[in-house]
Every structure is written in C-alpha cells, then in structure tokens.
Amino acid sequence: MRSNRRRLGGRGGGWGGQGGGVSVAASFAALLGCVVALVGGAAGQGPRPPSDYKTLSGAAPLVVAKGGFSGVFPDSSQGAYSFAMITSAPDTAMWCDVQLTKDGVGVCLRDINMKNCTSVDQAYPERKRTYVIDGVRKTGWFVSDFTIAELQSVSLTQAIWPRTRRFDGIYPIISITDFRSLVMPSPVWLNVQHDIFYKQHGLDMRNYILSIKKGVSMDYISSPELGFLKNMSGRVGRKTKLVFRFLEKALLDHSINQTYGSLSSNLPFIKSIASGIIVPKSYIWPVTKDNYLLPSTSIVTEAHNAGLEIYASDFANDRIIPYNYSYDPLAEYLNFINDGGFSVDGVLSEHPITASEAIGKLVSFALVHVKDPATLFVGGDN
Numbered sequence: 001m002r003s004n005r006r007r008l009g010g011r012g013g014g015w016g017g018q019g020g021g022v023s024v025a026a027s028f029a030a031l032l033g034c035v036v037a038l039v040g041g042a043a044g045q046g047p048r049p050p051s052d053y054k055t056l057s058g059a060a061p062l063v064v065a066k067g068g069f070s071g072v073f074p075d076s077s078q079g080a081y082s083f084a085m086i087t088s089a090p091d092t093a094m095w096c097d098v099q100l101t102k103d104g105v106g107v108c109l110r111d112i113n114m115k116n117c118t119s120v121d122q123a124y125p126e127r128k129r130t131y132v133i134d135g136v137r138k139t140g141w142f143v144s145d146f147t148i149a150e151l152q153s154v155s156l157t158q159a160i161w162p163r164t165r166r167f168d169g170i171y172p173i174i175s176i177t178d179f180r181s182l183v184m185p186s187p188v189w190l191n192v193q194h195d196i197f198y199k200q201h202g203l204d205m206r207n208y209i210l211s212i213k214k215g216v217s218m219d220y221i222s223s224p225e226l227g228f229l230k231n232m233s234g235r236v237g238r239k240t241k242l243v244f245r246f247l248e249k250a251l252l253d254h255s256i257n258q259t260y261g262s263l264s265s266n267l268p269f270i271k272s273i274a275s276g277i278i279v280p281k282s283y284i285w286p287v288t289k290d291n292y293l294l295p296s297t298s299i300v301t302e303a304h305n306a307g308l309e310i311y312a313s314d315f316a317n318d319r320i321i322p323y324n325y326s327y328d329p330l331a332e333y334l335n336f337i338n339d340g341g342f343s344v345d346g347v348l349s350e351h352p353i354t355a356s357e358a359i360g361k362l363v364s365f366a367l368v369h370v371k372d373p374a375t376l377f378v379g380g381d382n
Contacts, residue, residue: 053337053338053343054341054342054343055309055343055344055345056303056304056307056308056309056310056345057309057345060359060360061337061343061344061345061346061347061359062091062092062093062187062311062345062346062347063088063089063091063092063093063346063347063349063352063355063356063359064092064093064095064189064311064346064347064348064349064352065080065081065084065088065092065093065094065095065349065350065352066095066313066348066349066350067080067095067096067097067108067110067350068080068081068082068083068084068094068095069081069083069084069087069088069350069351069352069353070110070350071163071316071317071318071349071350071351072163072164072167072351073158073167073171074117074156074157074158074159074167074168074171075097075109075110075117075156075158075159075350076096076097076108076109076110076156076173076174076179077156077167077170077171077174078171078172078174078182079167079170079171081094081179081182081183082182084352085183085186087352087353087356088352088353088355088356089352089355089356089359091186091187092186092187092352092356093186093187093188093189093219093220093346094179094183094186094187094188094189095189095191095348096108096176096179096188096189096190096191097109097110097111097191097193098176098190098191098192098193098205098208098209099112099143099144099194100143100144100198100203100205100208101143101144101146101147101148101151102144102145102146102147103147103148104203104208105147105148105175106175106176106177106208106209106212107143107148107151107173107174107175107176108173108174108175108176108179109143109173110159111159112133112142112143112144112193112194112197113133113138113140113141113142114140114141114142114143114154115140115141116140116157116159117156117157117158117159118141118154118155118156118157118173119154119155119156119157119168119169120141120146120154121141123153123154124141124146124150124154127141127145127146128140128141129141129142129145131197133194133197134194134196134197134251134252134254135252135254144197144198144201144203148175151173152172154172154173155168155169155170155171155172155173156168156170156171156172156173157169160318162318163318176190176212176216177212177215177216180215180216180217187219187220188216188217188218188219188220189219189220189221189222190209190218190220190221190222191221191222191223191245192205192209192221192222192223192225192228193223193224194225195223195225195227195228195255196225196227196254196255205228206228206231206232206235209221209232209236210235210236213236213237213240217239218236218240219239219240219241220240220241220242220243221236221240221241221242221243222242222243222244222245222278223244223245224244224245224246224247224253224260225253225254225255226244226253226255226256226263226270226273226274227253227255227256228255229242229244229273229274230273233273233274241274241275241276241309242273242274242275242276243274243275243276243277243278243309243311244263244270244273244274244276244277244278245277245278245313246260246263246264246277246278246279246280246283247260247280248260248280249261249264249283264279264283264299267302267303267306267308268306270306270308271306271307271308274308275307275308275309276308276309276310276311276345277303277308277309277310277311278310278311278312278313278348279299279310279311279312279313280312280313280314281312281313281314281315281336283297283299283312284296284297284299284300284312284336284344285297285322285335285336287322291320291322291323292322292323292324293322293324296341296342300342300343300344301342309345309346310344310345311344311345311346311347311348312336312344312346312347312348313347313348314348315329315332315333315347315348315349315350315351315354315355316329316349316350316351317329317350317351317354318351329351329354330354330357330358333347333354333355333358333359334358337358337359
C-alpha cells in the first residue's frame with residue numbers, strides 16, 4: 001500500500017501524510033487556474049442556439065465525462081469527477097464503469113482488470129489470476145475477486161502511461177452510491193461492460209442495478225451486451241435511457257452471438273430494446289492507414305431515422321487524431337457536431353472541457369464554489 005494516500009471527504013476514503021495533500025492541492029489549484037485562463041478567452045462565444053444542431057431532439061449534444069476528467073486525474077476518482085463538474089458544461093453527464101466486488105457491491109472502475117488503473121498489485125501481489133473474458137485470456141487482478149473491505153487498501157492510478165502520475169495513490173475506489181452523492185446534480189451514466197463474466201462468477205449485475213434504482217437516479221445505462229439491456233428493458237424508470245455500446249466491428253456480442261458489424265446494419269432491431277447507441281469515432285468518420293479521414297458514413301442519419309440517439313466515443317485531447325484536424329482536438333469535435341453536416345447526440349470524452357467548448361456551452365466559472373482547492377483534500381495521519 002502506498003504511503004502517500006490521503007483520506008477524502010465522504011465515505012470510503014484513502015490515507016496519507018499531510019504534506020502530500022498540500023502538494024496535491026497546490027497542483028489542483030494551478031491546474032484550475034490554467035483552465036480558468038483558457039476559458040476566459042473562449043467564453044465570449046456563448047452557447048449556440050439549439051436550432052444549430054441536427055441531433056435527434058434538436059437540442060445541443062450531451063457532453064459525457066468518461067470517468068470524470070480522466071485525461072488528467074485517475075479515471076473514476078473523486079478528483080476526476082469534481083474537476084469535470086467545475087470545468088465542463090453544467091449538464092455534463094458523469095460516466096461510471098460499473099464493476100461488482102466479491103460481496104456484490106457496485107464500484108466505479110474503468111476496467112474489470114485493476115492491473116493498470118489501481119495500486120492493487122502492491123496491496124495484494126499474490127492474488128494475480130487469469131480468466132477468459134469475452135473470449136480473450138486475461139491476467140491480472142479482478143474486481144470480482146475482492147470484497148469492498150479489501151479494496152479500501154487499494155488506491156486509483158492513471159491508466160494511460162504518458163499522462164501525469166502526480167495524482168496517483170491519492171484517491172480511493174468509490175462505490176456507486178458514493179458516486180451518485182459526489183456528482184449530484186449532474187446526470188448519471190452507468191456503463192455495464194461484463195454482465196456475462198459476472199454471472200459466471202455468481203454475481204448478478206441486473207439484480208444489483210435494480211436494487212439501487214430507488215436510491216441512485218440513473219439517467220443512462222449502457223452496455224456492449226444487448227442481452228443485458230434486453231433484460232433491463234421495462235425494469236427501469238421511463239426517465240432512464242438504455243444505450244447499446246458498439247465495440248470494434250469484428251468483435252462478437254456474446255450475449256446474442258452476433259458481431260457488432262452485423263448489428264450496425266440492423267438498427268431498427270436495436271431500437272426495439274434501446275433508445276440510443278454509442279459508437280467509436282471510426283464508425284462515423286473512418287480513417288485510412290495513413291491516418292487521414294475517409295468520407296463520413298451514413299450511420300448518424302440511419303440511427304436518427306430509426307429513432308435512435310447516437311453518441312460518439314473515444315475522444316481525448318492527447319490521442320493521435322487524423323491529420324486533417326492539424327492536431328486540434330477542438331476541430332475534431334466540431335466535425336462530429338456541426339461541421340460534418342450532421343450532429344451526434346453526444347460525445348464521450350476524457351477531456352470534457354474541450355467538448356464543452358466545441359458545443360458552445362462553456363460553464364461560467366463561479367469560483368466561489370472552490371474558494372480553496374485544498375478543501376478537496378482533507379489531511380490525515382500516516
């Protein structure tokens with residue numbers, strides 16, 4: 001277990017020394033200051049009127065913060081969610097990848113394999129396991145092998161290696177109920193990636209989601225397993241949107257034994273189960289081997305014709321993007337929401353501030369809400 005962990009406000013915190021908290025708070029303050037300066041220069045653009053957007057509803061596209069502001073902070077950490085709420089559009093949805101512990105508690109973690117996104121290898125070096133997940137053999141430390149109590153000694157880390165490690169070892173893994181309290185009043189997006197695997201290990205994701213629906217408002221539930229969404233259909237409130245998540249076209253949805261490529265040609269069938277789809281960017285704007293854009297596909301129009309909202313995923317400012325955008329992530333967003341002659345209904349981003357800027361809904365920073373960034377880090381003893 002790392003020695004520089006710190007306890008945060010709320011339940012299920014981490015641990016650490018006081019000096020580390022001051023350093024992290026200073027980093028948070030500096031980062032916030034840079035963002036404020038950037039926003040100040042762009043805020044004059046103001047929001048575009050809804051009529052500018054060719055979304056299914058005509059409203060502006062939704063910004064979905066994947067694991068919060070995970071382009072800087074560890075995915076699904078308190079810091080990531082708090083920073084996303086401060087710096088993004090007011091109605092930005094907060095994305096949580098739902099995982100289940102051995103004792104059936106739901107937590108937010110970007111991957112069922114905790115190897116690259118937590119300190120679990122340091123806390124429990126002897127508990128590495130190998131499983132077959134979606135037909136692929138994977139080795140690591142899996143959420144379903146640990147109780148929620150055991151995970152209290154595990155902290156979150158940045159999963160993308162080139163990104164800053166400054167916030168590693170600070171934030172604890174948070175439960176779904178704590179996540180809901182943390183991100184209120186933002187819309188909640190729960191993504192369920194591995195329902196089949198959990199069933200194989202005696203855990204029931206459907207029953208867990210249904211057990212918390214009274215205490216946790218769920219605006220969106222997505223999954224790449226259409227069978228799971230079918231089981232959820234009619235069991236959640238009308239205000240909860242079910243969204244089918246497409247993976248790479250050659251991969252198989254094991255819940256119905258069809259490839260995602262074949263399912264993309266049968267959107268009316270998906271509409272009978274879900275109200276929307278989320279697709280990788282390449283489904284909309286294919287890219288050549290030389291990293292240049294090909295002409296856009298018709299999937300946005302086809303989805304809207306079928307009555308489906310369509311969301312685009314895989315946005316991050318530090319990813320390699322097609323050369324057509326001249327290394328400008330803002331230009332890439334605009335090609336999906338306006339400049340391409342169509343508009344997706346939302347974007348899934350690890351840097352939600354850039355998506356917010358593209359959509360013209362930059363939040364007005366009321367810094368009175370963050371008078372002292374150090375309040376996000378509560379000191380404790382070693």
